[in-house]
Amino acid sequence: MTGETFRIGFLPLVDAALPILAHELGFAAREGVAIELVRDMTWATVRDRLLYGHTDAAHLIAPLAIATALGRDRPAVSLAVPFVLGLNGNAVTFSSALAIEVGLGETLGDPAAVGAALKRVAAARKAAGNPLRFGVVHRYSSHNYMLRYWLAGVGIQPDADVEIVVTSPPFAADALAAGEVDGICVGEPWNSIAVDRGAGHIALATAQIWRRGVEKVLAVRSDVVETRRSAVEALVRALHAAAARFVEPGTAEESADILARREYLDAPREAILRAITDRIRLVPGGAPVHYPDFMFQYREAANFPWRSQAAWLYSQLVRWDHLAFSPADAATASAVFRPDIYRAALAGSGAPLPGASSKLEGGLAEPIGAGSTQGRLMLGSDRFFDHRAFDPDDIPGYLSELP
Amino acid sequence: MARAMRIAIIDTSTTRAAIISDGLREAGLDDLVVIDPAGPLVAQIEAAQPEVVLVNLENPGRDLLEDFFAMSRALARPIAMFVDQSDAEATGAAIDAGVSAYVVDGLSKQRIKPVIDLAVRRFQAFSRLQRELDEAKSALAERATIDRAKAILMKRRGIDEPAAYALLRGQAMRSSRRIAEIAEAILTSEALMGDGA
Numbered sequence: 001m002t003g004e005t006f007r008i009g010f011l012p013l014v015d016a017a018l019p020i021l022a023h024e025l026g027f028a029a030r031e032g033v034a035i036e037l038v039r040d041m042t043w044a045t046v047r048d049r050l051l052y053g054h055t056d057a058a059h060l061i062a063p064l065a066i067a068t069a070l071g072r073d074r075p076a077v078s079l080a081v082p083f084v085l086g087l088n089g090n091a092v093t094f095s096s097a098l099a100i101e102v103g104l105g106e107t108l109g110d111p112a113a114v115g116a117a118l119k120r121v122a123a124a125r126k127a128a129g130n131p132l133r134f135g136v137v138h139r140y141s142s143h144n145y146m147l148r149y150w151l152a153g154v155g156i157q158p159d160a161d162v163e164i165v166v167t168s169p170p171f172a173a174d175a176l177a178a179g180e181v182d183g184i185c186v187g188e189p190w191n192s193i194a195v196d197r198g199a200g201h202i203a204l205a206t207a208q209i210w211r212r213g214v215e216k217v218l219a220v221r222s223d224v225v226e227t228r229r230s231a232v233e234a235l236v237r238a239l240h241a242a243a244a245r246f247v248e249p250g251t252a253e254e255s256a257d258i259l260a261r262r263e264y265l266d267a268p269r270e271a272i273l274r275a276i277t278d279r280i281r282l283v284p285g286g287a288p289v290h291y292p293d294f295m296f297q298y299r300e301a302a303n304f305p306w307r308s309q310a311a312w313l314y315s316q317l318v319r320w321d322h323l324a325f326s327p328a329d330a331a332t333a334s335a336v337f338r339p340d341i342y343r344a345a346l347a348g349s350g351a352p353l354p355g356a357s358s359k360l361e362g363g364l365a366e367p368i369g370a371g372s373t374q375g376r377l378m379l380g381s382d383r384f385f386d387h388r389a390f391d392p393d394d395i396p397g398y399l400s401e402l403p
Numbered sequence: 404m405a406r407a408m409r410i411a412i413i414d415t416s417t418t419r420a421a422i423i424s425d426g427l428r429e430a431g432l433d434d435l436v437v438i439d440p441a442g443p444l445v446a447q448i449e450a451a452q453p454e455v456v457l458v459n460l461e462n463p464g465r466d467l468l469e470d471f472f473a474m475s476r477a478l479a480r481p482i483a484m485f486v487d488q489s490d491a492e493a494t495g496a497a498i499d500a501g502v503s504a505y506v507v508d509g510l511s512k513q514r515i516k517p518v519i520d521l522a523v524r525r526f527q528a529f530s531r532l533q534r535e536l537d538e539a540k541s542a543l544a545e546r547a548t549i550d551r552a553k554a555i556l557m558k559r560r561g562i563d564e565p566a567a568y569a570l571l572r573g574q575a576m577r578s579s580r581r582i583a584e585i586a587e588a589i590l591t592s593e594a595l596m597g598d599g600a
Contacts, residue, residue, distance in 0.1 A: 044465035044503075052498040073473050139470045166470040171463060 004231040005034040008218075009046040010059035011169055012039065012265040014188040014275045015086045015216045015295065017255060019059060022235075022242035024258050030241070031234040039263065042168045043138045050219060051077050056228075057235070059085060060219040063313045066333045067140040070314075072321070078222035081310070082341035083236050084303045085216040088207040089275065089295035090143055091191040092150075096284075098132070098182045099201035107289060108282065111208050111385040115154025122161050135167035135181040142215055143185040145316040146206045152403045153386045158320070176200050187215075188275035188295075189267045196271060198284040205280065205294050210362065212296065212382035214309040217337075225341065233345035240351060243298040252276045293380075300379050301352050305337035308358040311392035315399055325396045334358075334392070343373075352377040361390040407434040408514060411453035415440050415462055419529045423457065426525045432518060445471045455515065456505040457522050460498060472505060493519060500526040545583040552586035555593050 006028075010016040022028045023035035038055050040046050043064055050058040051068070065079045094102060102117045118132075125132050136144040148158040158164055167175045172186040177199035184194065185206070194200040206213055218239065225232050245251055255276055260269035274281060275295060279288035296302050314333035318325055339357040346353060352375030359370075362384040370377045384390075390398055410432060414420040417440065424435050436451040438444065444464045448456065448471065458465060493516065497504065500523040506515050549571065556567040571589075575582045 041461065041463050042465040044469050045460055048460065048498055048503060052495045054498055073469065138466050139473055166467045168463060168466045 004032070004228065004234075005036060006057050006231070006235055007036045007038055007055040008057045008059065009038045009040060009049050009055040011041065011043065011046060012267060013059075013169055013190075013216075014259060014265070014272055015089050015297075016059045016264070017246055017259055017276075018085050018239045018242045018297065019057075019218070020259060020264055021246060021255060022238040025242065025245060027241040027245070028235070028238040031238040033231055033234045033238060035235075035238075037264070041170050043141070050079075050221065053221075056224055057218055057220045059216055061138055061141040061143075062214050062217045062309070063140040063142060063145060063317060064138060065217055065219045066310060066313050066336055067317060069332055069336045070317075070329055072140070072317070079336055080220050080222045080225045080338045080341065081217040081305050081336050082220065082225070082232060082338045082345070083218040083239050084214060084305050084309070085218055085239070085297075087215055087296035087302050088205065088210075088213050088293070089215055090146065090185060090187045090206040091202045091280070092147060092183060092185045092204045092206070093176065093191045093194050093200040094183045094203045095176055095179070095181075095200050096198070099203070099283075102203070104201050104203055104282075106283060106286060108205060108208065108280075108291060109203070111150060111204055112154060114203055115150060115156070118151075119154055119156050122156050126161055131161065131163050132182045133163040133165060133180075135165055135172055135175050135184040135186070137169050137172065137186055138166060140317070142213060142313070143187070143206070145313065145320070146209045146213060147185040148320055149316070150204070150209045150385065155403070173197065173199060189265065189271035192271035192274055192281060193267065195281050195284055196268070201284075202280060202282040205291055207291070207294055207296070208385060210382075210384050211293070212300075212302075212361075212380070214306075214313070217305070225338070229341075232341060236342060236345035237349070240303060240346060240349075243303055246276075247298040301354055301377055304342055304354055305339050306354075306357065306359060306361075307334040307337050307339065308361050308390070308392040310334045310337040311358070311395060312361050312390050315390065315395045318395070319399060319402065325399065330395055347374065349374075351375055358392050361392070362387075363389040408432065408455060408510075408518075409434040409436065409451065409453045410455045410457060410518060411436045411438055411448060411451050413438045413440070413444070413448075413456065413458040413462060413464070413468075415459060416529075419459070419526070422529050423522055423525045426521050427518070430517065430521055432521075444468060449475075454507045454510055455518055457518070458503050458505070459526075460501045460503045462503075465503065468505075493523075497523050501530070502526050545586075548583055548590060549586040552589040555589055 008019045019035060028035045043061060046058050047064060049055045065081055068077055069079050101121045122132050136147055151158045169186050169190050172184040172190045173194040175181050176184050176194050177197055191202050195202060220232060246255055252273060256269050256273035259265050259272050260267060274288050278292055278294040279290050281288045311334045314330055343353050353373050354377055355371035355373050362382055364379055364382045367378055367380045370379045412420050412423055420437050424437055427435055438447045497519055502522045504519055553564055553567040556570055571582050571585050575585045
């Protein structure tokens with residue numbers, strides 16, 4: 001093999017696990033690539049290092065990859081996503097005061113019911129001239145889109161009834177504890193850290209808003225993919241092997257030990273372990289609640305970059321940036337996700353390879369067998385909490401029906 | 404002649420911010436606002452109304468800042484671009500040096516480039532200074548360690564200082580380690596096994 005090195009940028013989050021484990025457990029070496037991890041504290045820095053060649057790849061929030069390819073707020077740079085690092089794994093955490101006002105229980109509530117209670121509090125706070133304020137990790141983050149999707153779906157207008165501000169993941173728990181925000185939508189372990197500090201109560205897992213929501217991706221510059229195609233494919237295989245290992249029973253302790261280290265998350269091992277094992281402590285001092293598929297890193301070809309996922313993110317970018325739908329932009333956004341690279345990398349392995357590159361998102365109520373060109377592919381329920389489905393071929397129709 | 408260009412400097416290091424503003428002033432760019440890193444970021448920027456914002460790459464406020472720029476563009480004031488893509492080499496140098504910049508849309512490249520170039524040079528000068536300072540600090544710390552190890556040897560073995568130093572040096576040479584490492588080992592073993600006297 002080539003013996004090539006990939007410098008990969010990341011933020012201290014549990015879903016940075018796959019590149020970290022691919023490096024630490026030898027999956028990268030087995031594929032003939034070396035990984036060097038570059039830790040940062042803001043998504044802006046991770047993106048800039050990627051764009052200007054400080055890093056070769058990045059653990060990135062998926063909407064930021066799309067916004068970058070579309071040239072939102074800066075000159076466009078073509079990015080490629082050959083691999084999805086995971087689905088969901090985020091949560092919405094309320095301050096203790098808001099949790100009491102909304103009446104959060106000891107278990108995860110129904111998103112519609114929690115939303116209805118939140119709507120009353122939001123209206124009262126707005127009327128009092130002190131609107132509720134939520135922190136999300138970046139303007140172009142799935143956190144922002146998931147939170148807004150939920151709020152709008154329960155009748156709270158995100159841009160009018162509440163305030164949404166940005167707080168990078170490592171500072172989200174601090175912002176909640178300091179009373180700067182009433183709630184945060186962030187990845188783990190930062191929700192759990194907020195709970196363990198007594199600063200908040202977890203209200204919802206984002207998996208309750210969209211059961212199979214696309215989360216972090218591996219982003220690579222398109223020109224790097226062109227010049228280092230075989231090495232990129234080797235990296236995809238290494239990450240896929242790391243994902244298989246990550247979900248294997250009995251490996252969670254070891255993964256948590258590695259991720260907790262100073263050079264990676266530098267965070268409490270117990271909080272990380274709870275996230276990996278889908279056991280979430282919702283209230284300070286409470287017993288962890290098991291919520292299956294809180295994080296979703298491997299099964300159902302979870303790492304396959306569906307173009308329809310990119311299209312959904314584009315639809316939300318149009319929605320919340322108040323843009324007009326553009327067929328050309330939709331095509332550019334969808335083309336950021338590169339199922340062709342994923343397939344080429346994993347052809348001949350045991351990995352199930354979907355036959356299609358795009359699907360109806362949110363259309364499955366029950367698990368179902370799906371068409372595959374290799375392996376046997378099952379897809380589980382992927383519902384949105386409001387049971388709407390997204391057809392990537394009719395984005396304008398979808399947008400016109402959203403609240 | 405174009406009017407003065409207002410530049411805001413946001414840096415977690417106040418020393419580096421001072422070094423950069425000095426440099427810009429020397430170059431005749433004296434419409435400067437240094438943002439207090441401990442104060443509210445967005446409110447200060449809003450009040451300053453800069454055309455160019457220089458910010459250290461690893462500043463923890465960058466995601467927040469970008470959101471603010473995007474929002475203010477949605478309102479009235481377009482300030483949201485990273486340095487021009489057509490000058491990838493200069494931008495790469497900026498990232499290497501740890502500089503990030505935002506400029507008002509439409510500001511000409513000829514006017515921005517000298518600012519960025521100067522910031523890069525000042526950032527590099529700052530890193531060099533810091534490296535030298537770190538080296539000086541660690542050299543000082545090493546000397547203190549060696550002095551303490553010598554004192555232990557003098558007391559334990561009843562020898563004088565030159566003899567104690569010769570002992571350290573001889574051991575370092577035999578084991579191909581640095582004298583400071585040998586001294587460190589002596590301090591550690593003294594802490595574990597010494598009689599505390």
